[in-house]
Amino acid sequence: MKIASSECRELLRSHNHGVLCTVHPGRGVDAVPAVYVADDGFVAVPVDQVKAKTSSYLQRERNLEADPRATLLIEHWDLEDWTKLWWVRAGVRWEGHGADGHERAAALALRLSEVFPQYHDRPFSSILLLRVVAVTGWSAS
Numbered sequence: 001m002k003i004a005s006s007e008c009r010e011l012l013r014s015h016n017h018g019v020l021c022t023v024h025p026g027r028g029v030d031a032v033p034a035v036y037v038a039d040d041g042f043v044a045v046p047v048d049q050v051k052a053k054t055s056s057y058l059q060r061e062r063n064l065e066a067d068p069r070a071t072l073l074i075e076h077w078d079l080e081d082w083t084k085l086w087w088v089r090a091g092v093r094w095e096g097h098g099a100d101g102h103e104r105a106a107a108l109a110l111r112l113s114e115v116f117p118q119y120h121d122r123p124f125s126s127i128l129l130l131r132v133v134a135v136t137g138w139s140a141s
Helices: 005-014 059-066 099-115
Strands: 017-024 028-035 037-039 042-048 069-076 086-094 124-139
Touching: 005 037, 005 069, 005 086, 005 124, 017 059, 028 042, 028 059, 037 099, 042 099, 059 124, 099 124
Parallel strands: none
Antiparallel strands: 017 028, 017 069, 037 042, 042 124, 069 086, 086 124
């Protein structure tokens, strides 16, 4: 059953991780697990120094610079009770490195450090600020 847009947005705000899908110029969809916070029509995905990686300039950032469109997919799975299944797909658009989003990104960075204890004393390399441009969802109940 289709989920109303307002409920999709509430599920997006009430969750904190999903799969971020960007577009790689050569191989197409590039999907990675990501933590996030959502508020007022925006999603903030941290580029952090918490996990080991080969570079602080991630492929998802390069992908968004080449094509600012992306999708964030969140879902709930219950092996025992399929009436509890749901998913929400948010079409998002990267806001770029402009100063317009600096204050919003800073506020969302603060929320990220509140939601995830791992970020309390660790700075972000940057925040990917994504504007939610569309939402759709489905629920089994």
